Amino acid sequence: MRKTSKMADETQKPSKPAKQSLSRRDFLKIGAAAGAVGAAAPLLSKRSLVFHPIQQISGDPLTIKMMSWFWQEPGRNDAWRAMISDFHASQNDIRIEEAGWAFDDYTNNILVQVRSGMIDADLFTNTPDLAVRMLAANQMAPIEDVVEAAGIENLSAAHDFLRKDDHLYGLDCVTVKFGLLYNSGMFEAAGVEPPTTVDEWVAGATALTSRPDQFGIYSPHVPSAPEATWFTLQEWAMPYDGVWAQGQTPMVTSEPIINGIKLFKTMYDAAMPQGTDEATANRMYGLGQIAQMLIVSAAVNVWKANGPDVYPLLRSAAPPWESKKTLTRIHPLAVNANAAETNQQASKAFMTWLFTQENYQNLLERALDVIPAYPAGIRQEYLDSLPWIDGYTAGVDVTPPDVMGDFILYNSEFGRIVVDHLQTVLSGGRPVEDAMADAQVELEALGERVFQ
Amino acid sequence: MRLFPSVISATRIDFMTAQAGMLLRQDVAPQKRRRNLLPYYLALPILIYEGVFIFIPILQQIASSFTSDVIGVGNVQFVGFENYERLFRDAQFWGSLRTTLIYMICVVLLAVGSGLVSALLMNQTFRFRGLVRGAITLPWSFPDVPTVLVFIWILNPSFGVANILARLIPGVIENPKWLLDFNLAMPTVIAISAWKAFPFYGLAILAALQGIPGELKEAARVDGANPLQVFRHVTLPSIAPTLSLMAVLAAIFAFRQFALIFLTTGGGPGRVTETLVVRMFNTAFRSFDFSYGATLGVAGFIVALGFTVIFVIVQSRQSREDA
Numbered sequence: 208m209r210k211t212s213k214m215a216d217e218t219q220k221p222s223k224p225a226k227q228s229l230s231r232r233d234f235l236k237i238g239a240a241a242g243a244v245g246a247a248a249p250l251l252s253k254r255s256l257v258f259h260p261i262q263q264i265s266g267d268p269l270t271i272k273m274m275s276w277f278w279q280e281p282g283r284n285d286a287w288r289a290m291i292s293d294f295h296a297s298q299n300d301i302r303i304e305e306a307g308w309a310f311d312d313y314t315n316n317i318l319v320q321v322r323s324g325m326i327d328a329d330l331f332t333n334t335p336d337l338a339v340r341m342l343a344a345n346q347m348a349p350i351e352d353v354v355e356a357a358g359i360e361n362l363s364a365a366h367d368f369l370r371k372d373d374h375l376y377g378l379d380c381v382t383v384k385f386g387l388l389y390n391s392g393m394f395e396a397a398g399v400e401p402p403t404t405v406d407e408w409v410a411g412a413t414a415l416t417s418r419p420d421q422f423g424i425y426s427p428h429v430p431s432a433p434e435a436t437w438f439t440l441q442e443w444a445m446p447y448d449g450v451w452a453q454g455q456t457p458m459v460t461s462e463p464i465i466n467g468i469k470l471f472k473t474m475y476d477a478a479m480p481q482g483t484d485e486a487t488a489n490r491m492y493g494l495g496q497i498a499q500m501l502i503v504s505a506a507v508n509v510w511k512a513n514g515p516d517v518y519p520l521l522r523s524a525a526p527p528w529e530s531k532k533t534l535t536r537i538h539p540l541a542v543n544a545n546a547a548e549t550n551q552q553a554s555k556a557f558m559t560w561l562f563t564q565e566n567y568q569n570l571l572e573r574a575l576d577v578i579p580a581y582p583a584g585i586r587q588e589y590l591d592s593l594p595w596i597d598g599y600t601a602g603v604d605v606t607p608p609d610v611m612g613d614f615i616l617y618n619s620e621f622g623r624i625v626v627d628h629l630q631t632v633l634s635g636g637r638p639v640e641d642a643m644a645d646a647q648v649e650l651e652a653l654g655e656r657v658f659q
Numbered sequence: 660m661r662l663f664p665s666v667i668s669a670t671r672i673d674f675m676t677a678q679a680g681m682l683l684r685q686d687v688a689p690q691k692r693r694r695n696l697l698p699y700y701l702a703l704p705i706l707i708y709e710g711v712f713i714f715i716p717i718l719q720q721i722a723s724s725f726t727s728d729v730i731g732v733g734n735v736q737f738v739g740f741e742n743y744e745r746l747f748r749d750a751q752f753w754g755s756l757r758t759t760l761i762y763m764i765c766v767v768l769l770a771v772g773s774g775l776v777s778a779l780l781m782n783q784t785f786r787f788r789g790l791v792r793g794a795i796t797l798p799w800s801f802p803d804v805p806t807v808l809v810f811i812w813i814l815n816p817s818f819g820v821a822n823i824l825a826r827l828i829p830g831v832i833e834n835p836k837w838l839l840d841f842n843l844a845m846p847t848v849i850a851i852s853a854w855k856a857f858p859f860y861g862l863a864i865l866a867a868l869q870g871i872p873g874e875l876k877e878a879a880r881v882d883g884a885n886p887l888q889v890f891r892h893v894t895l896p897s898i899a900p901t902l903s904l905m906a907v908l909a910a911i912f913a914f915r916q917f918a919l920i921f922l923t924t925g926g927g928p929g930r931v932t933e934t935l936v937v938r939m940f941n942t943a944f945r946s947f948d949f950s951y952g953a954t955l956g957v958a959g960f961i962v963a964l965g966f967t968v969i970f971v972i973v974q975s976r977q978s979r980e981d982a
Binding site: 315318319322418419422429430431432433434480481482483484487617619620623626627628630631633634635 | 728811812814815816817818819836837838839840841844921922923924925926927928929930941944945946947948949
């Protein structure tokens with residue numbers, strides 16, 4: 208964490224050195240003045256309500272901590288550091304400090320921090336399921352004043368699950384959508400067209416496989432990475448309109464789920480580099496040894512940063528199934544409800560700046576994201592300039608809460624059970640029906656325990 | 660094994676110490692009382708450290724095991740012995756305990772056995788012996804994470820180099836799925852763990868081997884013993900206390916092993932390599948069932964305590980034999 212902070216300092220080169228901590232005198236000054244400004248709030252415009260308390264009180268900048276996995280993600284980290292550099296250049300009152308862990312460890316560590324008392328940050332990013340959990344645990348501060356101050360209109364409906372008691376608790380800072388991202392060079396060389404049906408998809412992936420040099424598709428599956436496996440496996444139910452749970456009832460023995468896992472097994476046997484971890488697979492993809500992945504749109508940015516040879520060849524195909532349903536995950540940025548009031552105000556000031564139309568458009572373009580939190584947040588010219596976007600835009604959005612029912616609150620636990628039994632199918636030779644029947648029993652027991 | 664002069668020396672030292680103690684008691688009692696506080700002062704930092712970082716967390720963990728707390732959802736509630744009832748009914752707990760025992764026994768046999776063989780080799784006189792001794796200790800010095808990364812690549816079913824060797828075995832026509840196969844995953848993890856640990860035991864056993872007086876072996880040879888008989892009747896009894904100590908230590912280390920198992924298989928495929936420690940982590944930090952994870956932790960603590968007691972008994976018995 209310290210290392211990333213140092214990197215941030217080196218990258219951002221703030222116009223004024225960030226002060227690490229407030230003196231007691233500064234703190235009292237800020238606290239007293241914040242109270243006074245709060246009392247005078249009705250007299251101030253709403254835009255200044257968010258920003259002024261810090262600016263007016265102290266000559267020293269206030270450092271707030273933003274916790275995210277973004278700092279570890281190639282491409283996205285550069286985009287965010289550039290945005291923060293711009294933010295620092297735009298004012299002298301607030302400095303943003305980086306904190307966090309890589310994606311796979313992020314949820315665990317946040318939950319452990321919550322268990323230990325509070326999240327050690329003023330701002331933090333969330334996966335959809337973590338956001339639900341944080342909302343339930345009252346870790347997020349309401350931020351509808353930010354929406355108003357930033358002039359956001361028509362906030363996407365995907366934010367609905369972040370609303371509680373007429374308050375909004377998070378703003379999406381990256382929406383990722385699953386799609387079929389393929390290497391057009393490898394497809395052309397093998398004479399394979401982008402698939403339009405599941406059968407074509409399987410046939411194409413098989414034709415593109417020539418072990419051990421080339422593989423038709425990759426999806427995470429190694430036992431040591433159940434989180435990554437579950438993250439993508441959820442999408443494999445989409446070809447058959449499957450849902451993993453309805454309300455408090457697990458649905459893993461339903462026909463669509465069984466068919467989805469059978470499809471995964473077919474691809475695993477025919478076209479995947481078995482036993483390969485995600486990091487190695489990503490490198491193989493960058494070297495043109497893997498032809499396609501069912502992967503989220505945000506991953507494209509990783510290839511732009513780490514795979515300069517493969518990036519120009521990347522294209523996306525519409526989901527090769529009739530409904531075109533595809534999982535779309537929003538990742539809200541939230542203000543820590545347990546942070547000091549001044550830090551919450553500063554966090555909101557940053558969010559207000561970030562979500563203002565021009566800055567937000569910059570963020571999306573720098574991060575190579577394609578789905579905005581509100582319609583005016585993205586420029587059509589930018590979208591038109593991306594050759595790999597068509598397949599992603601063709602997908603019909605389905606959110607994790609749609610497919611996980613009440614188990615969205617226990618997504619990790621649910622996934623762990625499913626993935627354990629998936630492995631008995633992939634390597635243990637068990638029929639999918641038997642494995643999922645066992646999983647269903649364990650999931651029902653989980654439901655009884657957590658929903659009692 | 661000790662020769663007579665050592666015993667005599669020890670007796671003399673004890674006698675002198677007793678004499679000195681009597682003198683101190685008679686002549687300098689007040690100073691002695693002051694001076695005797697020094698050991699307590701010296702022990703104080705470690706006692707505070709252990710209290711804060713070991714005993715309080717253990718007590719907190721025990722307290723957590725009597726609550727219901729799924730991290731990040733709802734409030735913590737006192738549930739009495741509910742988690743322990745669940746523990747005894749939980750087939751996966753007993754499964755992980757069985758997995759732990761299998762892993763532990765196999766690692767102890769393989770690591771201490773390989774350590775013994777390597778120690779016997781290193782105890783021979785040959786050219787470049789120093790170099791070989793250095794090279795043989797390398798696995799132990801490698802950190803866990805790079806070790807696991809290297810093995811994951813070596814064992815990759817698609818392009819791992821281990822497949823070249825495996826395919827030389829008659830009847831093997833497909834690349835083995837080392838870490839994915841339900842039958843191969845555990846032996847593979849055991850082999851990696853033993854490979855990583857054996858140099859430590861090898862070095863300890865080598866030190867014991869070098870402590871055997873050459874006269875004993877020489878006498879056995881003069882009496883007509885062949886090399887195997889020398890090993891069986893002289894070498895092995897001489898190093899037996901060290902071997903038993905190493906076996907208990909290896910059992911404790913294997914029981915606590917987390918990083919190697921977690922990084923190679925995460926406890927999978929399915930749960931075939933999920934030892935108690937890995938299950939504890941998966942329950943608390945992958946399923947976020949903190950209270951039940953704490954209950955598993957208490958169970959693990961009791962088992963570990965058993966091994967530690969055995970270790971202490973073995974060690975004190977060895978000290979008595981040495982004396």
